[in-house]
Amino acid sequence: MALAAGAFSLGGCVSNTPAPENMARNTQQTAPADLQVACANAATQKFGADHASVLPVSSSALDGGKYQIILEAKGQRSTCLIDQTGQVLSLEKM
Numbered sequence: 001m002a003l004a005a006g007a008f009s010l011g012g013c014v015s016n017t018p019a020p021e022n023m024a025r026n027t028q029q030t031a032p033a034d035l036q037v038a039c040a041n042a043a044t045q046k047f048g049a050d051h052a053s054v055l056p057v058s059s060s061a062l063d064g065g066k067y068q069i070i071l072e073a074k075g076q077r078s079t080c081l082i083d084q085t086g087q088v089l090s091l092e093k094m
Contacts, residue, residue, distance in 0.1 A: 031059035031067035031082070039069045039080035042088045049073040070094075
C-alpha cells in the first residue's frame with residue numbers, strides 16, 4: 001500500500017507541458033566519416049604531421065555538396081573544404 005502511494009505521488013511530478021516550439025535543436029549536418037579522414041590525410045601530407053596527431057574536431061555541410069571540416073594537430077587548427085566526391089578544394093591553417 002505504501003509503495004502504491006509513493007508511486008502515485010511521484011506520478012504527479014511529471015510535467016505534461018509541451019516543449020516550446022522555438023526550442024533550439026542541432027539540425028546541422030556533419031561531414032561523412034570518409035570525407036573527414038580524407039581531409040585529415042591531406043593535412044598530414046601538406047603540413048608534415050603524423051596521422052595519429054591530426055583529428056577532425058568539427059564539420060558542417062555547406063551549399064553545393066561541400067563540407068567544411070576543422071582539424072586539429074598538436075594545438076594547431078586548420079580548415080579543410082572538401083566536396084562530396086572526396087576532392088579537397090582547400091586546406092589552410094587557421
